[in-house]
Amino acid sequence: MHRNRPQLCACIALALAMSSAPRARAATPAIAVHPTRHPPVIDGNLDDPVWHEFAPVSGFWKMRPVHDQAASESTQVWFAEDDQNLYVAFHAFDSHPDAIRGSLSPRDKCMDDDIIGLLLDTFHDHRRAYELFANSLGVQADGVTAEGQNDDFTPDFVWQSAGRHTSDGYVVELAIPFRSLRYPGAPSQTWGVVLVREVSRATEQDSWPPVNVDNNCILCQLADLTDVHPGHAQRVVEVLPSVTGLRRGASDPVLSRFAYDATQVDVGAGLKLGLTPSLIADATFKPDFSQVESDVAQVTVNQRFALFYPEKRPFFLEGQELFTAPLQLVNTRTIFDPIAAGKLTGQAGSTMVGAIAALDRDPLLPVGDVAPNGLPDRDAGFGVLRLKQPLGPETTLGFLGTDRELGSSHNRLGGFDGIGHFAQHWSWNLQGIASDTRNLDGSGGAGSAVTADLAMQRDHPDFEVNYTDLSPRFRADAGYVPRVDIRDGWVSAGWQQRPGGWIGRWRLGLLYEQLYDHAGFLEEQQVRPNVRLEFAHQITWTASVKPWRERFAGVDFDGTRYISEVNAEPWKRVAWSIAWSEGDEVHFDPADAFGAWGREVDVTATLHATDNLALDLSGTRALEWRTRGGAREFDVELAYARLNYQFNRALALRAVAQWQSIDQLGATDRQLDMDVLASYTPYPGTVCYVGYDDGYGDPAADPAAVFHRDSRAMFFKVSYLWRR
Numbered sequence: 001m002h003r004n005r006p007q008l009c010a011c012i013a014l015a016l017a018m019s020s021a022p023r024a025r026a027a028t029p030a031i032a033v034h035p036t037r038h039p040p041v042i043d044g045n046l047d048d049p050v051w052h053e054f055a056p057v058s059g060f061w062k063m064r065p066v067h068d069q070a071a072s073e074s075t076q077v078w079f080a081e082d083d084q085n086l087y088v089a090f091h092a093f094d095s096h097p098d099a100i101r102g103s104l105s106p107r108d109k110c111m112d113d114d115i116i117g118l119l120l121d122t123f124h125d126h127r128r129a130y131e132l133f134a135n136s137l138g139v140q141a142d143g144v145t146a147e148g149q150n151d152d153f154t155p156d157f158v159w160q161s162a163g164r165h166t167s168d169g170y171v172v173e174l175a176i177p178f179r180s181l182r183y184p185g186a187p188s189q190t191w192g193v194v195l196v197r198e199v200s201r202a203t204e205q206d207s208w209p210p211v212n213v214d215n216n217c218i219l220c221q222l223a224d225l226t227d228v229h230p231g232h233a234q235r236v237v238e239v240l241p242s243v244t245g246l247r248r249g250a251s252d253p254v255l256s257r258f259a260y261d262a263t264q265v266d267v268g269a270g271l272k273l274g275l276t277p278s279l280i281a282d283a284t285f286k287p288d289f290s291q292v293e294s295d296v297a298q299v300t301v302n303q304r305f306a307l308f309y310p311e312k313r314p315f316f317l318e319g320q321e322l323f324t325a326p327l328q329l330v331n332t333r334t335i336f337d338p339i340a341a342g343k344l345t346g347q348a349g350s351t352m353v354g355a356i357a358a359l360d361r362d363p364l365l366p367v368g369d370v371a372p373n374g375l376p377d378r379d380a381g382f383g384v385l386r387l388k389q390p391l392g393p394e395t396t397l398g399f400l401g402t403d404r405e406l407g408s409s410h411n412r413l414g415g416f417d418g419i420g421h422f423a424q425h426w427s428w429n430l431q432g433i434a435s436d437t438r439n440l441d442g443s444g445g446a447g448s449a450v451t452a453d454l455a456m457q458r459d460h461p462d463f464e465v466n467y468t469d470l471s472p473r474f475r476a477d478a479g480y481v482p483r484v485d486i487r488d489g490w491v492s493a494g495w496q497q498r499p500g501g502w503i504g505r506w507r508l509g510l511l512y513e514q515l516y517d518h519a520g521f522l523e524e525q526q527v528r529p530n531v532r533l534e535f536a537h538q539i540t541w542t543a544s545v546k547p548w549r550e551r552f553a554g555v556d557f558d559g560t561r562y563i564s565e566v567n568a569e570p571w572k573r574v575a576w577s578i579a580w581s582e583g584d585e586v587h588f589d590p591a592d593a594f595g596a597w598g599r600e601v602d603v604t605a606t607l608h609a610t611d612n613l614a615l616d617l618s619g620t621r622a623l624e625w626r627t628r629g630g631a632r633e634f635d636v637e638l639a640y641a642r643l644n645y646q647f648n649r650a651l652a653l654r655a656v657a658q659w660q661s662i663d664q665l666g667a668t669d670r671q672l673d674m675d676v677l678a679s680y681t682p683y684p685g686t687v688c689y690v691g692y693d694d695g696y697g698d699p700a701a702d703p704a705a706v707f708h709r710d711s712r713a714m715f716f717k718v719s720y721l722w723r724r
Helices: 004-020
Strands: 030-032 061-064 075-081 085-093 115-121 128-135 140-146 160-166 169-177 189-199 204-208 223-228 237-252 257-260 264-276 279-285 338-348 351-360 380-390 395-406 409-422 426-438 444-457 461-470 486-497 503-516 522-535 539-552 555-571 574-587 594-608 613-625 632-646 651-664 667-683 686-698 708-719
Touching: 075 189, 075 204, 085 115, 085 189, 115 140, 128 160, 128 169, 257 708, 264 338, 539 574, 555 594
Parallel strands: 030 223
Antiparallel strands: 061 204, 075 085, 085 169, 115 128, 115 189, 128 140, 160 169, 189 204, 189 223, 237 257, 237 264, 237 708, 264 279, 279 338, 338 351, 351 380, 380 395, 395 409, 409 426, 426 444, 444 461, 461 486, 486 503, 503 522, 522 539, 539 555, 555 574, 574 594, 594 613, 613 632, 632 651, 651 667, 667 686, 686 708
């Protein structure tokens, strides 16, 4: 670690110097928000007087597949406000109105439809923006985008939308409460904004102002939204009481019958308080952190490292982009069953702040820990502190610290990270972390982690180089770090063209990677040439070949893997994908490791029978043979079906069936789970769920067992969001 510190400091100094130079920019386009005393009715009609009092924004340009042509369809947008809401109206003209894609679907499930929307950078600092989208029928999709991160559509915000198809396209109206956003406290503000439209049948994304997707800072290209007056900087106050009920049943082998537990009814409450317009405190006591829908099954056989499951619990989702860093050192799924939790997120001055504290009543024992006398009868404490400070127009420096305490054991870590842009097409990020661990048996020690990345994206070439070093004793019990004791370096380069027509974009690329442990052994190596073709009608094909070498259980293995994937949505009501991977692989059994031949096929499909009815299907088949054409080692089958009928945007009925079959060395374990859920969700926070779940099994551990129902659950949840 000591050898890495001077190098990391030198890299940070060089990156800050490169990022501090101001980037030459053209004059920023601007939109003035129109004040009104007569707010529009959000009904998908443009008959409100306010929309006829001023000229709309128009002149959209294509963003994808090319970014230097006028949009194929015309779009007009109006902005207005009162002291409570920001109002936005879109008129999306379309020369083929019958081909517009729009369906009634659950929230955030409409991104394959024709959509409109906007990004709002309320602090106007090019670091973070709200994403608010709606399809042609007004179904909402919302989230957050932040510098150096992928779009995150897991948070849900409270806002209104309505959409309607017309003879010349469609119209969508939005009402965005100021109290649903975070922003500075000034009475008159300028925000950043970009308007977005997607024409699905043409695989076309349009924007105003023009956005160059090859520029490494998308948020630096937003227009100015001027004359924004968020009322009297109203501070949000929200109270969220909830009542949940659950009754479980399971097969009782002793009594040879199906037995039910006592019905559990829990009352919980959540509180959200706006300390300032930009800083929010959340607290919850006896929360219902259950998930309405189970995690989708993954292949768990022959996995060398732990699998990752995404966070779905609403309390942890808002503001989670603040806790993201190059290494995933915060993973709230490690808080298994909290008694109470608190959170602080937002911005104090120019500093972005995030903090989480929680007590876990049923803690999991971290990987690497040892409990010689069993787990202590104590709650686990979980804490996170995150700070991010802008340095110059395109550079951010951050601090991250986490702490997990259980009895006499602890895992604490802290360190710094940075991200920046320079020379228009270049970006970098760095992170250095130190950890200290004490296990329940008194063992432990200090560890360190360093990662650095440099990337370039231009119209045709792209390039990225990355180095990551995790010491053998590094631990991140509050995060997701599946592997330590590595020195991993990789470089990726590619060339792309956007010819238009049937092939909207093609790219040829090459990835080379080497991974060593700290003893100097080459643990992994791969060379991966790849190709990607993007066709018209939303059809994409990718393929690669992967010669590899891997060391496991002291033995070196090598081979070649072949990978291909097709994603397509050629018609209005059908979308599908097929992913195929086959070739040499390692059988990860320390007592019997060998080079094997494996195959995995994943198929998904979405069928919209009507605007209200959707069927999602997916299936996975994973097989392994001791040699190509030899004896079969295992056969895994996963199948998933989800039928959703949306009566309206708030009321839905859903049925899910999930099948899993594992045949390993002749022993078969089969599981079938089926559930039905009726839901009423008029807006985030206010919900009513009633559900029923049945589980069937045929465990391989009991040869005499037959396929039978082994679990049942009936549950309900009611919560109401009160906000002022």
